[in-house]
Amino acid sequence: MAPNPIYLGVVGVGGVGTAFLQQLAKLPNAPSLVLLARSSQTLLSPAPSYSPAIPAADWQTASTAPSITKSGALSSSELISYLSSAPGRSVLVDNTSDPKLASAYPEFLKAGISIVTPNKKGFSSDLSLWKDIFASAASGKALVYHESTVMAGLPVLSTLRDLVATGDEVTRIEGVFSGTLSFLFNTFAPVSSSGSPAKWSDVVIKAKELGYTEPDPRDDLNGMDVARKLTILARISGLEIQSPSSFPIESLIPSELASLPATSAGVAEFIARLPEFDGSMDALKEQAEKAGKVVRYVGSIDIATKEVKVGLQQFDNDSAIAGLKGSDNVVSFYTKRYGSNPLIIQGAGAGGDVTAMGVTADLIKVIERL
Amino acid sequence: MAPNPIYLGVVGVGGVGTAFLQQLAKLPNAPSLVLLARSSQTLLSPAPSYSPAIPAADWQTASTAPSITKSGALSSSELISYLSSAPGRSVLVDNTSDPKLASAYPEFLKAGISIVTPNKKGFSSDLSLWKDIFASAASGKALVYHESTVMAGLPVLSTLRDLVATGDEVTRIEGVFSGTLSFLFNTFAPVSSSGSPAKWSDVVIKAKELGYTEPDPRDDLNGMDVARKLTILARISGLEIQSPSSFPIESLIPSELASLPATSAGVAEFIARLPEFDGSMDALKEQAEKAGKVVRYVGSIDIATKEVKVGLQQFDNDSAIAGLKGSDNVVSFYTKRYGSNPLIIQGAGAGGDVTAMGVTADLIKVIERL
CATH class of the missing domain: 3.40.50.720 (NAD(P)-binding Rossmann-like Domain)
Known part of the structure; x- marks a missing residue:
C-alpha cells in the first residue's frame, strides 16, 4: 500500500x-x-x-x-x-x-x-x-x-449502505433528524416534566438565543432540512424519490404566518406573533400525554408502501425517540435480519x-x- | 474500477x-x-x-x-x-x-x-x-x-476506528456486550416490572431452554466473552491490554460452584444448585431499586485511567442501558467532540x-x- x-x-x-x-x-x-x-x-x-x-x-x-x-x-x-x-x-x-x-x-x-x-x-x-x-x-x-x-x-449512511449491499431488507426507517427540532420538543414536551410547563413560543425564542436555530427559525420549522435527509435515506434504500417536495411535510410554521417575508422584519413579526399559537401546541402536547406519550417531530420511511413522511407523531415514553436528550438525533433501522428490535444510532447530529x-x-x- | x-x-x-x-x-x-x-x-x-x-x-x-x-x-x-x-x-x-x-x-x-x-x-x-x-x-x-x-x-469497530483516525479523543466506552446477559438482566430486573418478580435461577433456566445461552451457561456467566470484546475495544482505543484476564472480571458463577467440572453432570449440578443463590441476586436487584435504578452486566473502559472493568453496575431507569429490550446490545462512546451526550449504537449483537x-x-x- x-x-x-x-x-x-x-x-x-x-x-x-x-x-x-x-x-x-x-x-x-x-x-x-x-x-x-x-x-x-x-x-x-x-x-x-x-x-x-x-x-x-x-x-x-x-x-x-x-x-x-x-x-x-x-x-x-x-x-x-x-x-x-x-x-x-x-x-x-x-x-x-x-x-x-x-x-x-x-x-x-x-x-x-x-x-x-x-x-x-x-x-x-x-x-x-x-x-x-x-x-x-x-x-x-x-x-x-x-x-x-x-x-x-454518525455512521448512518455507511450503515444503511452496508445493510442494502449485504442483502438485508430494510422495511422501515424512523428518527429525529434535526438537532434544532430535537431540542425544541425535548424541552417543550419532556418525558418526565418537573416544574412549570414551557410555552412553545418561549422554547423557540430560547433556542434562537442559544444559536440552536438558523438565523431565521422558520428555516428549521418548515421541515425542509429533515425532508432533504429523508430523501437521501429513501434513495439509498432504493426508493425513487423525485424531490424533497414530493412527499408530505408538516410545517411548524402556522399557516396564518406563512406569508410573512423572509426579511429580518419578517422574522421579528413571526417571533412576535408565535405566542398566538401556544394554545394549539399545548393541545397537541396534552393529547399525547393523555395517551401516555410524548409528541416529537420525526421523519419516517415505509419501504413497502413507499411512504415518506415528515411531521409530528406521538411516541411511547420508553421509546428511543422519547428518551432523546438535548439536541441529539436518533435513527432506527427496521430490517428483516434485525427483526422486531431495530438497529439504532444516536448522538449529536450537527456541529462543526x-x-x-x-x-x-x-x-x-x-x-x-x- | x-x-x-x-x-x-x-x-x-x-x-x-x-x-x-x-x-x-x-x-x-x-x-x-x-x-x-x-x-x-x-x-x-x-x-x-x-x-x-x-x-x-x-x-x-x-x-x-x-x-x-x-x-x-x-x-x-x-x-x-x-x-x-x-x-x-x-x-x-x-x-x-x-x-x-x-x-x-x-x-x-x-x-x-x-x-x-x-x-x-x-x-x-x-x-x-x-x-x-x-x-x-x-x-x-x-x-x-x-x-x-x-x-x-453493528457498526461498532468501524465507528471507533473512525473516531480515533480523525483525531477525536475517546474518553470512555460503556455498554452491554452480551446478548445472553442482556436478556438475563432485562428479564430479571426490568425497568417497569408488572407481575410477580422472576427468580434469577428461573431466568437462567428459561434462557438455556430458549437456546439463548451456550450449552454450558457458565460460558456466558463467567464474563469472559464480554472481557474479550472489551479487550478489542480498548486496544483500538490505544490501550495496551496484555490479555482479557489482565483486568477485573466479575463472574456470575457463585464461588461455591466454581469448581464444578465442565461436564454435562457439572452443568446439571450447577443448574440444580443455582436457586441457592437467588437470595443474593434478589438483594442486588433490590439495592438498585431502592436507588431508583436497575442492575445490569456491563463492560466499561476509562481511557484516561486505563481502567477496564466487566461486571454488575447500577443504571438510572431512563438510561440507554436500562432501556434495552430483549437480548439487544448497546455501546456508548464518550468522546471530546461528542461532549456530554455519547454516540450510541444499539441492536442485535449476536445471531448468524x-x-x-x-x-x-x-x-x-x-x-x-x-
Missing part, C-alpha cells in the same frame, strides 16, 4: 471547513492540499508541479506566501481543469451548502475527481441529479462519499467538529480506495 | 458460515470462491487455474462434482500455500472461533492474504498476537477487517444472519481496497 500521491481541493472555510482543515492537518499520510477556495479568494499550489502544498493548519499565513498562487473565485470548470491536471488522483472536498457547486458534481466525477462532502444539495434535489452523480462516478472511476449529509459524523469528522473519515476511506 | 479477480477461501460452515455463504451467493461482482473448508473436508478449485469456482449457494451439491478437488482438513501452511498461489489477490474468511487458525493470521497476512473474520480469538488473546497481526498486514500489504468480533454486524452481515460488509470493503 505505498500510496500514490493524492491531490486535494477544498471549497469552503466556514464552521465545518475550518474544523475539517484542523483534522486534515493532523492526519498521518494526508493528501496534498493544492487548492483552497473561499468565496473571495482561491489559493492554489502552482501548476504544473502542484507544489508546494498549502499547509492545512496554517493556510491563512500561507495565503500571503509568494510560493502559493492566489486567484479570485474559480468556476466549476476551472476547478475541474486544475484538479484533473494534477499529477495523480484528485479529490474535491465541498464544505459549502452551495447548490450550484453540487449541480456540477457529475462533471467533476466524469473527469475522475472523487467527491467528499457534507453538502446535502447534490443528493436531495432532483432525482436526475442523484442518478447523474452516481452514473458519472462509475464512468469516471471516481468515488462519492457523503456521510455527513445525514446526522453529521462532528460534521467535519464525518468528512475526514470519508476522505480516509476514499484515499484507501484510490 | 474494473476489478481484478479476487480469490476467496472460507473456513467454517456453522451458523455464521452458512449465513455468510447465502449472502455471498447474492453479492454482485462476488469474488471467486476457490476454497471452502469444514472440519472434515476441504473443497478446492483445481490449481493452477483456480477454476471452476465453488458455487457459494450450492456448495453441498458441488462437493460431489468431479470438477472440484476434495481434500481432508488442511493445515494453516497448506491453506496459505494454496491461497497465495492464486492468480490474483486472495482473502481468507475465517468463520470459526478457532484459536489455532487465529494464531496463524500473521503468516496469512505476510503472504499477502487479507483476512475477514468474526473470530475474536486473534484480537483478544495475547497482546503480542494483536501486534503481530497488524504488523504482518502492513508488511504483506494485506488487509484485516473484523467488525463482527464485537456486537456482530447479523454476524454474517458484518463479515460480508467487511469483505465488500476489502474487495474495494484490494
